[in-house]
Amino acid sequence: MNAHAAASSASAPVSVCLGAERLCKRYGAVQANSDISIFIAPGEIHAVVGENGAGKSTLMRILQGIEQPDSGRIIVDDRDVRFSGPGHAFELGIGMVHQEFMLAPDLTLLENLVLGDEPLVRRIGPVSRIDWEAALASGRELAGRTAVEVDWSRRSGGTPVHIQQFVEIIRLLRRGARILILDEPTAVLAPQQVEDLFSLLRKLREDSTTILFVSHKLKEVMALADRVTVFRRGEVCYSSPVADTDIDTIAGHMIGEAGDRTHPASSRRKGAVGEIVLEARRLTTPALEKSHPLHGVDLQVNEGEIVGLAGVSGNGQSELVECLVGLRAVSDGAIFLAGDDITNLPNRDRRELGMGYVSANRRDEGLALAASVEANVVAGSQRKAPINRHGLLDLAAMRRQAGQRLDLLAVRYGALGDAASSLSGGNQQRLVFAREIASDPKLLVVSQPTRGVDLKGIAAIHAILRRFRDDGGSVLLVSEELDEILELADRIAVMANGRIVGQLQAEEADVAKVGRMMLTQGGTDD
Amino acid sequence: MTEIAAARRFDAIAWFDKGIGLAFPFVVALAVASAVLLAVGENPIDVFSLMAAESFGSTRRIAATLSAATPLLFTGVATAICFRSGVFNVGVEGAFVIGGLCGAFVGFSLPAGFGLALIPLAFAFAAIGSALWLSVPGYLLARYEVDEVVSTLMLNFVAFGITGYLVNGPLLSEISGNNVTPLVHEAAQLPRLLPPSTVHAGFLVGLVLVVAYGLWARRTPSGFEGALVGHNRRFSKAIGISIPATIVLVMVISGIVAGMGGASHALGQLHRFADGFSPGYGFTGMAVALLGRNTATGILLGAILFGALASAGTTVQLFSDIPLDIVNIIEGTVMIFAVVELGRLSLRRWRGAS
Numbered sequence: 001m002n003a004h005a006a007a008s009s010a011s012a013p014v015s016v017c018l019g020a021e022r023l024c025k026r027y028g029a030v031q032a033n034s035d036i037s038i039f040i041a042p043g044e045i046h047a048v049v050g051e052n053g054a055g056k057s058t059l060m061r062i063l064q065g066i067e068q069p070d071s072g073r074i075i076v077d078d079r080d081v082r083f084s085g086p087g088h089a090f091e092l093g094i095g096m097v098h099q100e101f102m103l104a105p106d107l108t109l110l111e112n113l114v115l116g117d118e119p120l121v122r123r124i125g126p127v128s129r130i131d132w133e134a135a136l137a138s139g140r141e142l143a144g145r146t147a148v149e150v151d152w153s154r155r156s157g158g159t160p161v162h163i164q165q166f167v168e169i170i171r172l173l174r175r176g177a178r179i180l181i182l183d184e185p186t187a188v189l190a191p192q193q194v195e196d197l198f199s200l201l202r203k204l205r206e207d208s209t210t211i212l213f214v215s216h217k218l219k220e221v222m223a224l225a226d227r228v229t230v231f232r233r234g235e236v237c238y239s240s241p242v243a244d245t246d247i248d249t250i251a252g253h254m255i256g257e258a259g260d261r262t263h264p265a266s267s268r269r270k271g272a273v274g275e276i277v278l279e280a281r282r283l284t285t286p287a288l289e290k291s292h293p294l295h296g297v298d299l300q301v302n303e304g305e306i307v308g309l310a311g312v313s314g315n316g317q318s319e320l321v322e323c324l325v326g327l328r329a330v331s332d333g334a335i336f337l338a339g340d341d342i343t344n345l346p347n348r349d350r351r352e353l354g355m356g357y358v359s360a361n362r363r364d365e366g367l368a369l370a371a372s373v374e375a376n377v378v379a380g381s382q383r384k385a386p387i388n389r390h391g392l393l394d395l396a397a398m399r400r401q402a403g404q405r406l407d408l409l410a411v412r413y414g415a416l417g418d419a420a421s422s423l424s425g426g427n428q429q430r431l432v433f434a435r436e437i438a439s440d441p442k443l444l445v446v447s448q449p450t451r452g453v454d455l456k457g458i459a460a461i462h463a464i465l466r467r468f469r470d471d472g473g474s475v476l477l478v479s480e481e482l483d484e485i486l487e488l489a490d491r492i493a494v495m496a497n498g499r500i501v502g503q504l505q506a507e508e509a510d511v512a513k514v515g516r517m518m519l520t521q522g523g524t525d526d
Numbered sequence: 527m528t529e530i531a532a533a534r535r536f537d538a539i540a541w542f543d544k545g546i547g548l549a550f551p552f553v554v555a556l557a558v559a560s561a562v563l564l565a566v567g568e569n570p571i572d573v574f575s576l577m578a579a580e581s582f583g584s585t586r587r588i589a590a591t592l593s594a595a596t597p598l599l600f601t602g603v604a605t606a607i608c609f610r611s612g613v614f615n616v617g618v619e620g621a622f623v624i625g626g627l628c629g630a631f632v633g634f635s636l637p638a639g640f641g642l643a644l645i646p647l648a649f650a651f652a653a654i655g656s657a658l659w660l661s662v663p664g665y666l667l668a669r670y671e672v673d674e675v676v677s678t679l680m681l682n683f684v685a686f687g688i689t690g691y692l693v694n695g696p697l698l699s700e701i702s703g704n705n706v707t708p709l710v711h712e713a714a715q716l717p718r719l720l721p722p723s724t725v726h727a728g729f730l731v732g733l734v735l736v737v738a739y740g741l742w743a744r745r746t747p748s749g750f751e752g753a754l755v756g757h758n759r760r761f762s763k764a765i766g767i768s769i770p771a772t773i774v775l776v777m778v779i780s781g782i783v784a785g786m787g788g789a790s791h792a793l794g795q796l797h798r799f800a801d802g803f804s805p806g807y808g809f810t811g812m813a814v815a816l817l818g819r820n821t822a823t824g825i826l827l828g829a830i831l832f833g834a835l836a837s838a839g840t841t842v843q844l845f846s847d848i849p850l851d852i853v854n855i856i857e858g859t860v861m862i863f864a865v866v867e868l869g870r871l872s873l874r875r876w877r878g879a880s
């Protein structure tokens with residue numbers, strides 16, 4: 001396959017803008033990249049797809065000079081290069097937006113934009129003033145080419161993710177990047193935002209920017225890319241112009257012959273709904289900076305039911321979730337869990353009462369990245385049997401539990417003692433989900449549970465959620481993927497402007513209906 | 527097969543990396559000290575071998591080293607407990623001094639008739655005193671987010687002030703000059719392990735605490751929670767760990783350990799409390815904890831190393847023209863580079879680039 005890829009690009013008259021040949025990279029026991037060859041033509045949009053842990057991000061990091069390959073060549077503009085670091089790659093015009101964004105949260109967007117390359121009024125030795133007007137002008141000019149409104153004076157920590165992502169891209173362009181590497185740029189975006197991003201990328205392609213991007217969503221690949229390369233277990237197993245292939249072929253190569261591609265038929269709840277498990281009554285939160293206030297949210301989740309919470313991102317969904325799990329104070333209203341008033345209980349007590357929580361923010365809230373895989377996956381169970389025996393941790397039981405939980409979702413990891421940050425993005429997400437489902441909750445509050453997870457993983461997570469529901473569990477599912485909500489939920493609540501603007505039974509819901517409710521009654525008000 | 531071999535090789539490299547990381551501060555410290563020694567016209571090799579001989583050359587010298595290491599075992603553990611939980615408690619010094627005063631106070635003020643019971647009483651009183659002491663900044667941090675570095679640092683000065691006042695006033699010994707309390711009763715003095723050296727039973731108490739710390743950190747739920755809080759508070763909160771409770775807990779345990787260290791020093795070494803009770807044991811303990819990466823083994827080794835430096839320093843000066851400052855230079859350099867994980871970083875870079 002490698003030979004085929006090499007041959008096809010060697011025969012092309014155009015040069016290789018960015019490429020790799022026989023690249024290998026190993027981390028401990030994991031061969032993350034083995035013999036990777038990939039060639040990207042100038043002005044091409046090249047998609048890389050593959051299962052979680054297939055080595056996509058690893059290759060991107062190598063191509064950006066963050067990691068050094070163990071062996072193999074890197075090619076930029078037909079010449080062999082050896083990156084001394086990301087700065088070097090950047091000088092050659094290669095810029096990357098990471099899977100986890102990297103803006104400094106406490107700086108404003110404008111400060112972030114010019115960070116590292118500030119326009120100066122004049123230079124007087126080390127003392128020089130930054131020319132903020134020039135900075136703003138350059139930011140406006142670049143943003144003008146895109147469809148988004150950017151409030152440059154906002155702190156980046158409080159900005160919606162899609163704006164942050166635009167700023168990251170604009171920042172790279174401003175500094176002269178002509179090859180963009182985007183690692184799962186659409187994972188955090190709502191459908192409309194994906195459209196905005198794609199139109200920007202198409203425009204950039206017209207200006208002869210070369211783009212390499214990673215995605216798990218094959219529809220997007222088909223819509224945007226010129227060429228697609230499939231990774232499996234660290235190797236390139238397929239590469240083709242998008243025009244000459246189709247989704248099924250690509251998916252087949254991703255999963256491999258051994259893989260099972262049957263999709264479980266989406267099943268609905270069978271029995272009747274049980275008692276009310278979670279109830280929010282007129283939940284209200286104050287308008288704070290960085291967050292959307294809630295204006296009297298009423299919501300119920302019953303036993304044996306999956307309730308999907310749909311809405312354009314940034315309409316109060318994340319605030320509602322934080323109130324429900326006890327990470328945000330409410331100013332008015334009440335929350336009941338199985339009849340107990342939990343409005344003012346800390347998260348700890350809510351968990352005791354049977355609440356599980358998959359956070360949408362796996363980097364800061366879902367994981368302790370520097371702690372071991374083992375600690376992350378058993379965290380929260382340290383005071384319960386079998387890990388806790390007579391007040392002491394039973395290390396053997398802990399290892400066993402960790403192994404079992406990780407196997408449940410086929411998390412790919414090197415060793416239990418490795419830092420969680422060494423897991424690939426999708427595997428980190430699987431880990432978080434595995435931990436929460438294993439804590440045996442009554443109610444699961446899951447926010448973006450399949451973000452960054454590959455097709456097989458999504459199917460596994462969905463199957464687990466359904467089984468959980470069929471066994472009498474309750475789920476509040478918050479997702480920006482309308483498809484995911486429509487597929488899983490028994491009942492759909494639509495949120496806009498900090499309110500629940502409508503509810504639908506799954507049978508009567510479809511994309512158009514829900515979409516209309518999201519937009520006509522909502523939209524952002526800030 | 528090759529998979530396994532390669533993985534093993536990687537393991538070996540990882541271990542090597544770790545070793546270099548730990549040794550790195552010392553290598554730099556020795557280099558800096560060598561430069562200073564050369565500049566003043568001394569032969570560094572001679573000086574270092576003299577120092578090695580002075581700290582480990584004979585049973586007596588080893589005993590002196592262990593004696594100097596004793597307070598550092600306590601302060602090292604007291605610091606590590608907080609640091610691994612992300613609580614930057616720099617108030618171990620003050621807690622140590624408070625514990626020393628409390629321990630000595632029990633040792634001389636209770637009737638001698640208590641006999642050997644004086645020792646546990648003194649340790650307990652010291653532990654309680656210092657635990658209360660550090661619970662204040664702990665509570666302020668947990669409840670009101672008062673920066674612990676500032677509050678504990680300031681409390682050190684308060685501790686020096688209070689104890690200084692007491693030993694010059696109410697608790698001043700009537701018979702022996704200035705700034706000291708009376709001697710503790712003989713029954714309250716910790717037995718010497720290797721007379722005539724001053725290493726005393728407090729060293730054993732310290733060892734027990736180091737082991738207990740290791741067990742706590744690895745084998746108990748609260749130790750596990752402390753580490754997670756140290757890694758990521760927001761995550762810990764979301765997983766159901768109470769951050770305020772953890773902060774107060776580690777501060778209190780830190781106080782208990784530091785207080786016992788003070789009692790051990792008062793009962794075993796000085797047999798009283800004196801102004802200037804601690805020449806910075808709390809701060810050296812910080813270096814010990816950093817150097818030992820908050821692990822029990824690391825703290826033990828770190829304490830002995832700093833003990834060796836201290837005991838060598840005092841005698842080296844007697845037998846040569848080398849100023850005592852060279853020891854301070856080494857200590858200081860080790861402390862700085864213990865914080866910077868430069869060793870591992872640069873090695874990785876270099877290996878990656880080659």
Ligand SMILES: Nc1ncnc2c1ncn2[C@@H]1O[C@H](COP(=O)(O)OP(=O)(O)OP(=O)(O)O)[C@@H](O)[C@H]1O
Nearest residue numbers: 027032052053054055056057058422424425426427
């Ligand atoms: N720093 C590291 N240390 C140890 N192992 C690592 C490290 N980085 C990556 N790995 C391992 O290398 C493999 C490939 O990871 P990579 O991040 O490239 O996957 P990916 O294809 O981007 O997956 P995803 O779709 O989940 O993001 C994974 O199994 C991961 O555990």
Ligand SMILES: [Mg+2]
Nearest residue numbers: 057099424425
């Ligand atoms: Mg990735």
